Amino acid sequence: MALLKDNAAVTEAAVDALIARFGEPDWLAEERRAALRTYAATPHPTSRDEVWRYTQLERFAIDGLELVDGPRDTSVVDRVSMRILDSDAEAALVIKNGEVVQRAGHVGESGLIFTDLRTAVREHEALVREHLYSVVNATMSKAAALDAALWTNGTFLYVPRDVEVALPLGTFTTADRGGLSAGRTLIIVDVNAKVTFVDEYTSEPIGERLAHHAATEIVLKDGAKLRYVSLQNWSREVVQQNKIRARLARDARLESLTVSLGGDAARAEVEVDLEGPGSESEMLGLYFADEGQHYNQYTLQHHASDHALSDLLFKGALRDASTAVYSGVIVVDPGAQKTDAYQTNRNLLLDDESEAVSIPQLEIKANDVRCSHGSTTGPVPEDQRFYLMSRGLRPEVAEHVLVTGFLHEVMSRVTLPKLAQYVERVVQAKLGVPGVKEKL
Amino acid sequence: MSEHSLEIRDLHARVADGEAILNGVNLVVPRGEVHALMGPNGSGKSTLAKVMAGDPQYEITGGDVLIDGESILALEPDERARAGLYLAFQYPVEVPGVSIANFLRLALNARREEGDEIGVMEFYARLQRAVKALDWDESIIERNLHEGFSGGEKKRSEILQLLVLEPSYAILDETDSGLDVDALKVVAKGVNAARGPEFGALVITHYQRLLNYIVPDKVHVMAAGRIVKEGSKELAMELDTRGYDWVRVEAGLNPVGDDEHAPRVGA
Numbered sequence: 051m052a053l054l055k056d057n058a059a060v061t062e063a064a065v066d067a068l069i070a071r072f073g074e075p076d077w078l079a080e081e082r083r084a085a086l087r088t089y090a091a092t093p094h095p096t097s098r099d100e101v102w103r104y105t106q107l108e109r110f111a112i113d114g115l116e117l118v119d120g121p122r123d124t125s126v127v128d129r130v131s132m133r134i135l136d137s138d139a140e141a142a143l144v145i146k147n148g149e150v151v152q153r154a155g156h157v158g159e160s161g162l163i164f165t166d167l168r169t170a171v172r173e174h175e176a177l178v179r180e181h182l183y184s185v186v187n188a189t190m191s192k193a194a195a196l197d198a199a200l201w202t203n204g205t206f207l208y209v210p211r212d213v214e215v216a217l218p219l220g221t222f223t224t225a226d227r228g229g230l231s232a233g234r235t236l237i238i239v240d241v242n243a244k245v246t247f248v249d250e251y252t253s254e255p256i257g258e259r260l261a262h263h264a265a266t267e268i269v270l271k272d273g274a275k276l277r278y279v280s281l282q283n284w285s286r287e288v289v290q291q292n293k294i295r296a297r298l299a300r301d302a303r304l305e306s307l308t309v310s311l312g313g314d315a316a317r318a319e320v321e322v323d324l325e326g327p328g329s330e331s332e333m334l335g336l337y338f339a340d341e342g343q344h345y346n347q348y349t350l351q352h353h354a355s356d357h358a359l360s361d362l363l364f365k366g367a368l369r370d371a372s373t374a375v376y377s378g379v380i381v382v383d384p385g386a387q388k389t390d391a392y393q394t395n396r397n398l399l400l401d402d403e404s405e406a407v408s409i410p411q412l413e414i415k416a417n418d419v420r421c422s423h424g425s426t427t428g429p430v431p432e433d434q435r436f437y438l439m440s441r442g443l444r445p446e447v448a449e450h451v452l453v454t455g456f457l458h459e460v461m462s463r464v465t466l467p468k469l470a471q472y473v474e475r476v477v478q479a480k481l482g483v484p485g486v487k488e489k490l
Numbered sequence: 491m492s493e494h495s496l497e498i499r500d501l502h503a504r505v506a507d508g509e510a511i512l513n514g515v516n517l518v519v520p521r522g523e524v525h526a527l528m529g530p531n532g533s534g535k536s537t538l539a540k541v542m543a544g545d546p547q548y549e550i551t552g553g554d555v556l557i558d559g560e561s562i563l564a565l566e567p568d569e570r571a572r573a574g575l576y577l578a579f580q581y582p583v584e585v586p587g588v589s590i591a592n593f594l595r596l597a598l599n600a601r602r603e604e605g606d607e608i609g610v611m612e613f614y615a616r617l618q619r620a621v622k623a624l625d626w627d628e629s630i631i632e633r634n635l636h637e638g639f640s641g642g643e644k645k646r647s648e649i650l651q652l653l654v655l656e657p658s659y660a661i662l663d664e665t666d667s668g669l670d671v672d673a674l675k676v677v678a679k680g681v682n683a684a685r686g687p688e689f690g691a692l693v694i695t696h697y698q699r700l701l702n703y704i705v706p707d708k709v710h711v712m713a714a715g716r717i718v719k720e721g722s723k724e725l726a727m728e729l730d731t732r733g734y735d736w737v738r739v740e741a742g743l744n745p746v747g748d749d750e751h752a753p754r755v756g757a
């Protein structure tokens with residue numbers, strides 16, 4: 051069994067250099083140094099760890115990689131410009147290897163803050179200090195500790211009380227050089243406020259391996275509503291580990307969608323703490339792995355309060371000797387009565403070489419709850435394939451219809467039309483549907 | 491016989507690695523004619539239909555199927571469809587997430603060159619004509635393929651697709667089963683609308699009642715995996731009143747065949 055190894059560049063000196071370069075306040079410097087100590091004290095995951103079982107850990111190796119210190123150049127490549135033009139976002143931020151290289155559009159709502167995290171530390175220090183590391187912190191995992199110590203930039207979004215942001219906002223995280231990098235998103239939606247935010251990860255081929263770590267912290271106050279999309283379509287040299295976690299107060303509602311289409315390997319951890327009664331979390335996931343890609347998803351539906359609802363549906367298709375692991379747990383705390391918690395994972399195998407593992411788990415410590423979990427993994431229904439082909443559809447088109455049909459259950463719940471079209475287009479391109487080129 | 495006909499020559503087939511189901515079927519449907527195929531449950535009618543369409547669960551162990559003199563057995567199911575063959579399934583499957591309209595657009599474009607896709611107006615005009623011919627509500631085309639359809643609606647969809655795709659040869663597998671008389675008339679109207687010198691059909695049915703509306707040029711009777719009798723439309727009426735036993739006896743089979751009962755196990 052291949053064991054993960056330390057990276058010689060991850061040192062106190064490296065953390066101190068970051069702190070000095072960004073001129074960070076003492077509290078943040080201390081957080082980073084503490085995170086590094088936690089990182090050093092935390093063993094690397096092994097496949098014996100329950101949450102990493104079946105994961106091809108070696109694909110997430112970081113040893114030997116240099117810390118990424120800004121982009122090669124600050125231009126915005128076509129692939130990203132096209133995505134901005136074609137996205138639902140009203141305003142967008144482009145962050146390339148940790149540098150902000152573009153701020154597009156603007157937001158009109160008063161009091162709304164949408165900027166990069168480094169700027170936010172300077173200009174909105176109190177808000178950042180109150181919330182940073184309050185949802186995802188270094189003690190949660192080795193990767194979370196690495197991110198907490200070494201993040202270079204990311205998004206800061208604050209929506210003030212009662213403000214409803216009409217159009218979606220988004221950040222495009224991109225890269226033009228390889229190495230080891232870490233980014234962070236912090237979203238705070240205040241009481242009865244409402245917003246849609248899309249985190250999109252994409253790049254043109256980089257030519258060298260990039261191991262990107264991401265942490266996404268989401269704080270939803272009473273009655274806050276957030277639609278959050280994390281869309282990973284990195285070029286094939288990239289491996290990504292992303293921990294997305296949200297804390298929901300009373301009557302807050304989160305609709306999340308996690309999409310994995312690109313990269314060589316990607317792990318997405320999507321976790322919610324339902325801390326307030328009446329809070330609701332819809333969790334959608336969609337992935338399509340080809341050419342040996344490895345996708346790994348871990349989900350947590352933590353019901354800490356009564357009368358909360360979580361409804362999870364992760365669906366993925368695989369082909370060309372690709373692999374996927376889904377592992378998800380529903381935790382219902384004692385006293386979290388009248389919980390509704392649902393979890394479904396379905397995998398469609400387009401060939402015999404691909405493999406998917408699904409591990410749903412329940413830990414229920416309350417007695418008045420409604421919970422269900424289920425998973426299926428299977429090949430394309432041959433009778434459906436034959437039916438489509440019997441109408442003249444070429445095999446690749448028939449396969450596309452079947453994949454679309456399979457993913458429809460998720461896609462039909464995606465309320466961002468341009469995003470849905472883009473996902474559809476990437477899926478078509480990956481299937482090699484004739485006449486469909488991924489316009490990038 | 492080769493010019494302009496759908497021809498089945500001494501066709502033998504079995505479930506892949508399983509028992510033989512078709513034991514030498516001979517049958518010719520000239521273009522411009524509609525033939526009926528009748529026979530007891532389990533005699534192999536649907537198997538014949540699916541084998542012709544290229545269902546991969548069956549293996550052909552002998553014989554040939556020809557469209558206008560060209561063998562189609564080496565063709566994939568989609569290539570057979572583009573060669574002009576259409577099968578209305580006895581049990582149409584549901585495919586979630588694709589609307590009937592989108593599906594038919596893909597099916598029509600599959601028959602055209604890349605870059606020569608059918609125009610939106612032309613396509614919808616064609617679709618509307620077909621919907622009207624079946625006295626159907628236009629909203630049906632936006633529904634996902636057979637998702638939540640009743641048995642009768644599925645059968646109607648099979649005819650709708652036939653009218654839009656305009657195949658040269660169609661096999662209709664019990665499209666009348668489970669339909670009330672009104673629906674039956676609608677389906678028959680659809681098939682009769684397709685009828686003409688450029689269209690041949692093999693209509694599989696158990697009931698003379700359909701043949702009152704789609705009058706066949708010829709009736710074939712299948713038992714134990716082969717055609718055991720052929721006749722004119724009067725034969726269908728005779729079968730309706732007398733049953734199949736006498737045909738079986740004539741063909742040298744037991745009056746009550748094991749093909750009428752639960753599956754035989756093993757090869």
Ligand SMILES: Nc1ncnc2c1ncn2[C@@H]1O[C@H](COP(=O)(O)OP(=O)(O)OP(=O)(O)O)[C@@H](O)[C@H]1O
Nearest residue numbers: 505511530531532533534535536537538547753754
């Ligand atoms: N895929 C299969 N696997 C196993 N047995 C099969 C398969 N397909 C057909 N058979 C068997 O072959 C025989 C013929 O079946 P088929 O469906 O062709 O009959 P049919 O004439 O269409 O009957 P019906 O009038 O009931 O529709 C039956 O005994 C059936 O059980």
Ligand SMILES: [Mg+2]
Nearest residue numbers: 535536537580
């Ligand atoms: Mg049948």
